[in-house]
Amino acid sequence: MKIGLDLFLEKDYQAFKGKRIGLLTNLTGVNEKLIPAIDLFHEHQDIHLTALYGPEHGIRGDAKEGEQVESSIDPYTGLPVYSLYGVSKKPSKEMLDPVDVIVFDLQDIGSRYYTYIYSMAYVMEACADYGKEFVVLDRPNPISGVSIEGNLVEEDVRSFVGLYPIPNRHGLTVGEIAQFYKHEMGIDCDLTVIKMEGWERQFYYDETDLFWVPSSPNTTGIDMTILYPGTCLIEGTNISEGRGTTKPFEYIGAPYIDGYQLAKAFNQKQLSGVLARPVSYVPNVQKYQGEVCEGVQLHIVDRKSFFSLQTGLTIIELIAEMYPHDFQFRQQYGKYFFDLLAGTKKLRDIIFQGQTKAFLESCEVEVEQFQQQRQPYLLYK
Structure with missing residues (x-):
């Protein structure tokens, strides 16, 4: 090649x-x-x-x-x-x-x-x-x-x-x-x-x-890269996306989360090609720097059947449902960074309504259009 x-x-x-x-x-x-x-x-x-x-x-x-x-x-x-x-x-x-x-x-x-x-x-x-x-x-x-x-x-x-x-x-x-x-x-x-x-x-x-050369400080390898189209959305929330650890965009957590409960709830969804295990970590930069975060590490079981966006939205929706008084979308200057990542202002409400499955189904039309x-x-x- x-x-x-x-x-x-x-x-x-x-x-x-x-x-x-x-x-x-x-x-x-x-x-x-x-x-x-x-x-x-x-x-x-x-x-x-x-x-x-x-x-x-x-x-x-x-x-x-x-x-x-x-x-x-x-x-x-x-x-x-x-x-x-x-x-x-x-x-x-x-x-x-x-x-x-x-x-x-x-x-x-x-x-x-x-x-x-x-x-x-x-x-x-x-x-x-x-x-x-x-x-x-x-x-x-x-x-x-x-x-x-x-x-x-x-x-x-x-x-x-x-x-x-x-x-x-x-x-x-x-x-x-x-x-x-x-x-x-x-x-x-x-x-x-x-x-x-x-x-x-x-x-x-x-x-x-080819040798893998990190494209930026947090592109740590192929699993992180496969997860990123879904788990990057977490940057727009008050959940840690694992920056400041050795597994950014694979570790997902916060001080207010019970990692065992989150892993159990996520795995019960039986998403294709992915499993979660409970983890505890302390980010050395950015969100929750120096604080103990509990959450999950996402493990790709079968990359060919795995859907990154479904995975990212499912984990956000679960955390919003399990911790309604703690979970937030981050605001700066009256705007939501999440909306820029999501490409729409509608997805925040969809997550709170527990309707991400319907959103993903609606994406299929746009995928076909882009195809x-x-x-x-x-x-x-």
Whole structure:
């Protein structure tokens, strides 16, 4: 199997010889020997690398989630690093002046909340505005390109965790998303996608021969990534999603929860492909830092029959039902972050009403709609 980075360096770079190249990447942009694309481009005699662009978490992947990152000079290459998660998320004309082409090489994790795909969208818009070329070096969707789950983001809750009407689990590679943006969202930039060779839609990341490199500080492995389209919704509540532990998005809990009772209630639901066991943990950052939380660890039994969104909504609904005086959706400046993650303002009430099963059934229509809409842009059959 060869990823887009391999193929670009083998042959496709020749189409861009003599052009000034900008690279939108971080330390997930590595080849099969774990050498960063930054180094490979910088040291290549026929690639004129003139600028770097960093997404959320920064060019070296060490900034916390949501933390603004300043533009800087990269100490290893001496190149300017323009932050796309600082003062502006869309590059200005001045930020693009040093380049003729921007090359995108980031590892996505297959869920609509993950901001790298929106950094890509904004850079595509800027390339269209200022006459720059945009190249995507394609990488696998780590949770396969087959399964799709969820609702489409509604207009009034679009944000940097849900900028376009795509489902919670989208089943696309970044190259396919770029084509979707261009043709369905009207971002008409000069786009080139360097396809992978040897990747098949049904592959999960651990079924490839690639090393897993964390896309951000809390993307700890394949199980976390499979759970994330459902358990990321917990970020919008006063439940701990396990940040500050070794198992973020797998540990779910709070000081007010009885882990044994929650595990028993969850397992009685007999959801396909998943089991819960009671756990007790102390987060070292964020929600309930330094406090004992009880809850569950979610264990994937069969990834092929598992539905992440169903799992996430079921655990939230159970906790809301079992602890009605303790459970809350988090508010900031009069708004609910949960709504941005959910892609709708309706889901909070649906959870309190115990109607998430009906919501999931209604999502099937939107999944079918998206399935048809994405079909022309699939690069791998």
